[in-house]
Amino acid sequence: MNAAARNLYDVHDVRKDFPILHQQVNGHPLVYLDNGATSQKPRSVIDAVRHYYERDNANVHRGVHTLSERATNDYEGARDTARRFINANHRSEVIFVRGSTEAINLVAQSYGRPRLREGDEIIISTMEHHSNIVPWQMLAGQTGATLKVIPISDEGELDMDAYLKMLGPKTRIVSVVHVSNALGTINPVKAIIQAAHDAGAVVMLDGAQAAPHLAIDVQSLDSDFYTFSGHKVFGPTGIGVLHGKRALLEEMDAYQGGGDMIRSVSFEDTTYNELPYKFEAGTPNIAGAIGLGAALAYVSNLGIDAIAAHEQEVLEAAVSSLSEIPGVRLVGTAKHKSGIVSFVMDGVHPHDIGTIVDGEGVAIRTGHHCAMPLMKRYGLAATARASFALYNTREETDALAAAIRKVKEVFHC
Numbered sequence: 014m015n016a017a018a019r020n021l022y023d024v025h026d027v028r029k030d031f032p033i034l035h036q037q038v039n040g041h042p043l044v045y046l047d048n049g050a051t052s053q054k055p056r057s058v059i060d061a062v063r064h065y066y067e068r069d070n071a072n073v074h075r076g077v078h079t080l081s082e083r084a085t086n087d088y089e090g091a092r093d094t095a096r097r098f099i100n101a102n103h104r105s106e107v108i109f110v111r112g113s114t115e116a117i118n119l120v121a122q123s124y125g126r127p128r129l130r131e132g133d134e135i136i137i138s139t140m141e142h143h144s145n146i147v148p149w150q151m152l153a154g155q156t157g158a159t160l161k162v163i164p165i166s167d168e169g170e171l172d173m174d175a176y177l178k179m180l181g182p183k184t185r186i187v188s189v190v191h192v193s194n195a196l197g198t199i200n201p202v203k204a205i206i207q208a209a210h211d212a213g214a215v216v217m218l219d220g221a222q223a224a225p226h227l228a229i230d231v232q233s234l235d236s237d238f239y240t241f242s243g244h245k246v247f248g249p250t251g252i253g254v255l256h257g258k259r260a261l262l263e264e265m266d267a268y269q270g271g272g273d274m275i276r277s278v279s280f281e282d283t284t285y286n287e288l289p290y291k292f293e294a295g296t297p298n299i300a301g302a303i304g305l306g307a308a309l310a311y312v313s314n315l316g317i318d319a320i321a322a323h324e325q326e327v328l329e330a331a332v333s334s335l336s337e338i339p340g341v342r343l344v345g346t347a348k349h350k351s352g353i354v355s356f357v358m359d360g361v362h363p364h365d366i367g368t369i370v371d372g373e374g375v376a377i378r379t380g381h382h383c384a385m386p387l388m389k390r391y392g393l394a395a396t397a398r399a400s401f402a403l404y405n406t407r408e409e410t411d412a413l414a415a416a417i418r419k420v421k422e423v424f425h426c
């Protein structure tokens with residue numbers, strides 16, 4: 014099925030769009046496999062941000078002068094691009110935030126805090142990033158609600174039977190990751206949402222690791238809230254998207270007070286602006302939003318299905334070459350996986366793996382990946398993680414395997 018999609022782009026052509034990839038690191042060509050942490054930026058994104066600062070820099074929404082109009086048009090144009098990217102029903106449902114972390118905090122505080130009571134339940138899973146744990150813990154502390162955690166199998170798949178049993182009349186919010194940053198597991202989010210809705214709960218999806226790899230359709234998913242971060246999908250840092258269903262956003266309180274989120278202010282009373290501005294207090298990250306718009310256009314242009322097909326090939330190559338190395342053990346072997354390989358090596362700390370492969374020009378991440386409860390589930394303090402993006406090649410997985418063999422030489426294991 015992937016043959017047609019595979020032909021849609023030549024990865025070596027695509028790499029030409031990413032200036033940073035063409036450099037030597039420690040005397041070797043850079044092999045950048047830390048895309049789960051942050052991804053590299055195509056020239057079109059860099060140019061969009063530069064163009065904004067060189068030609069159009071002005072504050073949005075408030076000015077009648079030409080530069081302000083241009084800036085506003087580009088900022089709002091980026092919102093339209095983001096709306097199309099996730100197939101949201103309406104642009105007013107697309108809120109610019111700093112990233113997934115801010116979006117989850119916003120939902121916890123603006124939706125959850127006034128609604129949850131003692132005895133209510135919030136469900137998350139064992140494989141969540143800290144950004145999808147701590148905001149709910151804080152909410153539970155503020156409201157007396159209880160946090161429940163869906164267990165996972167050794168392969169790194171959610172225990173759906175346990176989840177279904179957990180759901181009940183007390184469940185108010187389910188918040189799970191679409192794609193795990195530490196394991197690469199693609200969760201069955203449609204089934205998760207359906208079951209939560211049957212129980213009367215709302216669902217937040219953390220799509221930070223899904224947006225660069227999978228088609229997202231919030232209408233077909235029927236998610237109540239969905240978020241992703243710009244910097245992981247080839248856009249700038251400090252910008253991301255929260256999608257929320259309009260009816261929910263309408264009835265929620267503002268998250269922060271300040272400029273732009275108001276319709277009128279007196280010392281006695283304030284009325285809020287319409288959506289999405291009610292949730293965008295203060296001068297937004299205008300350049301970031303414009304850069305994100307360019308990034309999403311880049312991804313859409315290449316075709317997310319073609320990207321997914323390409324990355325599956327790279328993932329399979331990585332899994333097969335790493336599995337052949339004695340002493341390497343993969344962590345997270347779910348049936349449905351995105352381009353992430355976590356692994357450990359007998360007798361070598363992951364930080365030493367990371368340092369030695371860096372000497373070979375290969376950038377990977379080592380540590381707990383902001384998922385300490387998940388590491389605990391596997392009895393590990395840390396793993397090494399290679400995470401792939403649309404510009405990685407099979408040859409780079411060979412370079413990774415060669416660098417890992419070097420680690421074995423150094424440690425005589």
Ligand SMILES: Cc1ncc(COP(=O)(O)O)c(C=O)c1O
Nearest residue numbers: 112113114142144194219221242
């Ligand atoms: C699954 C997941 N959720 C949330 C986040 C937090 O994203 P950000 O730091 O961009 O807010 C990350 C970042 O690594 C992530 O991988």
